[in-house]
Amino acid sequence: MKSILLFGILLITFSISNAQSTEYRTVKDTTIVDNYNHFYVALNGGLHQFYGDVSSDVFFPGSSMKGKIPLSISPKIGWDFNQDFGLRADFNIGSIWAKGNKPNQDIYFHANINDIQAYFIMNMSNIVFPYVYNKRWNLTFFAGAGWMMYRTIARNSNDDIKYVVGYDLNGNKTKKQVERLWSAGISGAYKIAKHLDVTMEVKFNNTPTDKLDGVDIVLSELDNYSSVTLGLNYYFGSKQQEWKWNPIDPFIEKMLDTIKSNENNLVDLGNKVTSLQDCCDAKNDVNQPDDDLDSVPNAKDLEPNTPKGQLVNFQGITIPQLDTMLSQNAGNIGNIGANTAAGPMFFNSIYFPFDQSIIDRENYLEIVRLSQYMKAHPGVKIMISGNCDKRGNDAYNDALSKRRVAAAKKALISDFGFTNKDFAEEALGKRKIFSQNTHWVNRRVDFYIVK
Structure with a gap:
């Protein structure tokens, strides 16, 4: 968690220093219209990191077991209904690999995860610096909830099956486990073209279960996981870039x-x-x-x-x-x-x-x-x-x-x-x-x- 906080602080500091070096609005920008339709689609890809009873002592880029990497792929669709706030829906497809890091804990597990979530978006660059325009960097905070569906199989170093969720003891797939999910994160975007941003996103997912690693221990901490991804956002709609990158306060x-x-x-x-x-x-x-x-x-x-x-x-x-x-x-x-x-x-x-x-x-x-x-x-x-x-x-x-x-x-x-x-x-x-x-x-x- 300390590494996530450090990364977030560095991202915010860079965004503020970039915003302060840009020009300030002195006249009304005639390109801004009274139409907030600003939609976008995005695709992100990156890595998962697990936190729980069975977890690796390695932080980013996550744990890899037997040559397997904990990948995360996330298509998204969003709507900025004004220059400060918006909504977004994500669908994540990924996996988690981790090994036990406690003495005499001979276990590793693999989980396949799908989750769907809805987020409320706050454009922090526009909220903190409402009169700065032509910003190429943009920083947003998001929080939301949804559902996760997963299967987990835990093995020892001899590849003997020890614990399962969504599998039988022979390793055959059964019904996926479904749980609620709460998430929050920050996203930094850099405008590379009028309709296109490249983004980096850090997201933390909180679950109400201790079964994500297959090991359910009474009175133990719940299992959580995070992701770090890179992606591209494509914007469309009426005057879409002007609202995101060139805001103007309605009162002004x-x-x-x-x-x-x-x-x-x-x-x-x-x-x-x-x-x-x-x-x-x-x-x-x-x-x-x-x-x-x-x-x-x-x-x-x-x-x-x-x-x-x-x-x-x-x-x-x-x-x-x-x-x-x-x-x-x-x-x-x-x-x-x-x-x-x-x-x-x-x-x-x-x-x-x-x-x-x-x-x-x-x-x-x-x-x-x-x-x-x-x-x-x-x-x-x-x-x-x-x-x-x-x-x-x-x-x-x-x-x-x-x-x-x-x-x-x-x-x-x-x-x-x-x-x-x-x-x-x-x-x-x-x-x-x-x-x-x-x-x-x-x-x-x-x-x-x-x-």
Whole structure:
């Protein structure tokens, strides 16, 4: 048992030192998804060691008698239902050979063992170091229970049969003995490929019987056995390696989402403050001279003789009427803003900074021009089509393009008096990419007539 404890301490120490040398998570890993399906199959092979009334004074790699080695073969199947915990089922096929190590104990035995067990798994690397990622080493602890089925035959040095379980005294097989079994152990894994780990496992099996060696002695210690095995684990499922090797605490993930949401709220609040400031500036300008009556005082008017009734910007410069623009540029842009036989024609798009849905002043002029056309053509219905560049995943870009559509629609309704029925909407995410390299042209909202 001292050797098992020493081995476990060394394995834990190595795992901790390896984890501490890796990088620490500072941002949300976009490869992690809300899907814990992480299944694996494994095959381990190694050696058994027996502890009981008849046992060898040799520890690992176990006892060998007459050239026979106490082998253990274990196929396994497991499920990690989150990054910290899982379940596993093992089926073990093996044998035990051991000889008596007490004075005048002329006996050795051979046992054939099959056991099936279910385990609860704790991923100690992820529990102790939840914010370390890209770990190649992983350490798990497991404990469980099951049943063992065995046959044992004990002989003396002359190969005379002395004790039997599951045999008759002539050495013929009879019914196997069945007993309960409790087990616990540790397993170290090293990732050699995306879906493949090489593992080393130490497991101790506790039995409620003293017959495993064939010798049932009253008031003696019960028989137990351990195993040391090497194996391969193959993982499959949805995003399976990211959960095992790149965990993220759900609380931290939620916190990051909250920070992002608050960031967007602060941007919206900043724009509202700017709008209120513009409003206050306009009220302060009411009593200042305005010769051309365009609501821009002479001191700020860059076009002091604007014809009456013309729409101007905040500097008093005339905003061209859409119909005038169409007639002046008919040779270049055709019937923009109207349906043709070739299909719907587009107005000028508005563009957004990366990961934003706020309309700046320059792009707001396109909203003004669109509203002019709609007021001049009552009953027209406009499609508002939101788009993103190709960076980011589909779900996030779909939501971002929807926010951009909402921003454009809100400006048209709240600032110019249109209603929901005047518009149709579509959020295309990154499904309508214009350029593969120039990202800003893809971060846009398009407008075109649908009715």
